[in-house]
Each structure stands twice: as C-alpha cells, then as structure tokens.
Amino acid sequence: xxxxxxxxxxxxxxxxxxxxxxxxxxxxxxxxxxxxxxxxxxxxxxxxxxxxxxxxxxxxxxxxxxxxxxxxxxxxxxxxxxxxxxxxxxxxxxxxxxxxxxxxxxxxxxxxxxxxxxxxxxxxxxxxxxxxxxxxxxxxxxxxxxxxxxxxxxxxxxxxxxxxxxxxxxxxxxxxxxxxxxxxxxxxxxxxxxxxxxxxxxxxxxxxxxxxxxxxxxxxxxxxxxxxxxxxxxxxxxxxxxxxxxxxxxxxxxxxxxxxxxxxxxxxxxxxxxxxxxxxxxxxxxxxxxxxxxxxxxxxxxxxxxxxxxxxxxxxxxxxxxxxxxxxxxxxxxxxxxxxxxxxxxxxxxxxxxxxxxxxxxxxxxxxxxxxxxxxxx
Numbered sequence: 091x092x093x094x095x096x097x098x099x100x101x102x103x104x105x106x107x108x109x110x111x112x113x114x115x116x117x118x119x120x121x122x123x124x125x126x127x128x129x130x131x132x133x134x135x136x137x138x139x140x141x142x143x144x145x146x147x148x149x150x151x152x153x154x155x156x157x158x159x160x161x162x163x164x165x166x167x168x169x170x171x172x173x174x175x176x177x178x179x180x181x182x183x184x185x186x187x188x189x190x191x192x193x194x195x196x197x198x199x200x201x202x203x204x205x206x207x208x209x210x211x212x213x214x215x216x217x218x219x220x221x222x223x224x225x226x227x228x229x230x231x232x233x234x235x236x237x238x239x240x241x242x243x244x245x246x247x248x249x250x251x252x253x254x255x256x257x258x259x260x261x262x263x264x265x266x267x268x269x270x271x272x273x274x275x276x277x278x279x280x281x282x283x284x285x286x287x288x289x290x291x292x293x294x295x296x297x298x299x300x301x302x303x304x305x306x307x308x309x310x311x312x313x314x315x316x317x318x319x320x321x322x323x324x325x326x327x328x329x330x331x332x333x334x335x336x337x338x339x340x341x342x343x344x345x346x347x348x349x350x351x352x353x354x355x356x357x358x359x360x361x362x363x364x365x366x367x368x369x370x371x372x373x374x375x376x377x378x379x380x381x382x383x384x385x386x387x388x389x390x391x392x393x394x395x396x397x398x399x400x401x402x403x404x405x406x407x408x409x410x411x412x413x414x415x416x417x418x419x420x421x422x423x424x425x426x427x428x429x430x431x432x433x434x435x436x437x438x439x440x441x442x443x444x445x446x447x448x449x450x451x452x453x454x455x456x457x458x459x460x461x462x463x464x465x466x467x468x
Contacts, residue, residue, distance in 0.1 A: 163230025173208035307451035
C-alpha cells in the first residue's frame with residue numbers, strides 16, 4: 091500500500107510540476123503553449139532524459155540550500171522577538187551552545203528537514219511573541235523568492251536557466267508546504283502551529299513549556315529536576331492538538347524519571363486510548379514508553395502486543411539519536427528476550443556514547459533507569 095501511495099504521489103508530482111511549468115512559461119516568457127509543446131516533441135529521447143535528471147539534481151541542490159534559509163528565518167525572527175538561542179538543526183545535524191561553546195551533534199525528527207529551537211522570553215503568556223518566531227521561516231523563503239525571481243528575465247545559458255527555474259519551484263513548494271496549515275508526516279507545519287497558538291492559550295503555555303524544558307534538559311538537567319511551575323495543569327486537553335498533548339507526555343516523562351511508574355502508566359494508557367486522535371509521531375513515542383512501563387509492571391504480554399515490526403523499526407532507527415530508545419531496547423532484551431548479555435551491552439554502549447546525544451539530561455535519566463533495572467534483575 092505504501093509503495094502504491096509513493097508511486098501515485100510521484101506521478102501526481104510530475105503532473106503538478108508540468109502544470110506549474112506551463113504557468114510560469116506563459117507568465118514570464120513570450121512562448122505560446124503550442125510553441126512549448128512543439129519544442130518538447132522536437133527533443134530527442136536522450137535530451138529529454140538528461141533534462142529530467144538535471145531537474146531532479148537541481149531540485150535536490152535547491153532543497154539543501156533553502157532548508158537552512160528557512161530555519162535561519164526562524165532563528166533571526168525569534169532572536170529579534172526576544173528569544174534565546176538553544177539549537178539549530180538541518181536534517182540530522184544540530185548546532186548547539188554548550189558551556190559557552192558551539193558544538194555539532196546529530197539528532198533528527200521524522201517528517202522534518204530542520205528545526206530551530208529557542209528559549210522564550212520570560213513574559214506573561216498573553217504577551218508571549220509567537221507570530222514572528224513561527225512565521226520567520228516562510229517569510230525568509232518569500233524574500234528569497236522575490237530576490238531570485240527577476241533572474242527569469244535574464245538571458246543566460248539553458249542549464250543555468252533550468253537551475254533558476256527549479257530553485258524558484260522548490261522555494262514555492264517550501265512556502266506552500268509550510269505556510270498552508272497542514273500536518274506533514276504527522277507533524278504540524280508553521281501555518282498549522284500558528285493557528286493552534288492563536289486559538290488556544292493552553293497551546294501557548296504548552297509551547298513555552300516545551301521550549302524551556304528542551305533548553306534545560308539540553309543543558310543537562312534531568313526531567314525529575316525540572317521546576318514544577320513550568321508545567322500547566324489543564325482540566326482537559328484537545329487530543330487533536332499536538333501542543334496540548336505534549337503536556338501530559340512531558341509530565342509522564344518526569345514520573346518515569348522519578349520512578350513513579352504507576353502514575354506514568356496511567357497517563358500513557360489514557361493517551362494511547364486516544365491514539366486515533368493523536369498525531370502519529372506522538373503515538374509511536376507513547377507506545378515506546380508503554381512498553382517500558384508495562385514491562386516494569388510485569389505485563390509482559392501487554393508489552394509484546396505493542397512491540398510490532400513498525401515499533402521495532404522506530405526504536406532501532408532512533409536509538410542513535412534518542413537515548414530513551416536504548417533504555418526501552420535494554421528492557422526488551424532483558425525482560426522479553428531474556429538476554430542479559432545483550433541488555434548489558436546496550437547499557438555499556440549507551441554509556442560510552444553518552445556525550446554524543448543532544449539532550450544530556452535525558453541521557454543521565456535513561457542511564458540511571460537502566461542501571462536500576464539491571465540491578466533489580468541480577
């Protein structure tokens with residue numbers, strides 16, 4: 091099914107690209123549609139293939155250039171709004187500030203090409219500046235589009251002209267995908283988040299909590315040591331709202347670190363019962379933590395039920411960037427696979443790589459929890 095969807099999306103993309111191409115040609119050149127079609131039919135097969143391959147290559151290059159520009163827009167707009175630098179990620183590479191020095195680490199989030207995380211200013215929620223920080227990326231892409239667009243009227247070599255065209259096309263795609271409110275890979279884009287932040291005061295509180303928590307944990311503070319007044323205490327949340335759902339997820343993380351497994355299990359089980367409403371990325375995270383908590387509660391069959399091939403793949407693919415996945419795999423090895431040696435190896439390898447991880451407070455927590463688990467099953 092996934093392959094069929096990919097093939098369908100591929101051909102829809104080609105069709106959409108041709109339509110956009112025809113629109114741009116009609117708007118920015120004096121070539122008629124019939125002349126354009128005549129030129130296409132006059133090309134031989136190899137010329138067509140080479141032009142197609144060049145277009146793909148130019149698209150990839152444009153994307154690699156434009157993603158940093160987009161994230162830089164968030165960074166500049168955020169800093170001008172009073173936020174402080176925390177991390178700047180492009181694909182799986184993250185620039186962070188640690189002990190007054192900048193360091194490069196690896197970290198990734200499925201469905202995102204980059205991310206700029208800042209620490210919000212200490213102001214009341216009603217005055218928290220959220221528009222420019224969230225809109226800065228799209229605005230940066232719009233500025234670049236306006237600056238590059240005049241090149242379409244400049245006389246230049248065909249290959250350079252094709253690159254300019256693909257650059258503009260890629261930029262327009264990024265503007266639309268980030269500006270039109272939607273969820274991509276289960277993650278809300280900039281436009282989607284702006285709507286949530288405008289509608290809900292709780293969403294603004296959740297964003298501020300997320301950003302401050304991320305900053306403190308990146309600096310090495312364990313979840314259990316986070317200030318209690320960071321977290322809002324809503325009577326109810328909208329499970330379709332990823333920002334609001336992040337509140338109980340963060341609170342559960344504190345309970346796990348404190349060893350209050352029953353409280354954490356209760357919250358996660360409730361969240362998992364709403365999995366059809368919660369964004370897919372969060373559902374995967376909730377399922378992973380439930381495996382840990384069910385195993386500690388002695389519910390081995392319940393943990394096995396969650397450990398399907400997709401969850402196993404998610405754990406394996408994220409273990410080098412998220413230490414919590416190593417913790418869960420350690421528990422699986424020890425309590426499901428009954429492989430003490432494998433569990434010990436997972437712990438030792440994580441300990442040896444602990445400085446490589448982005449969220450140092452999370453690593454400290456996971457290592458301590460793994461040590462307790464291994465000691466309890468000597």
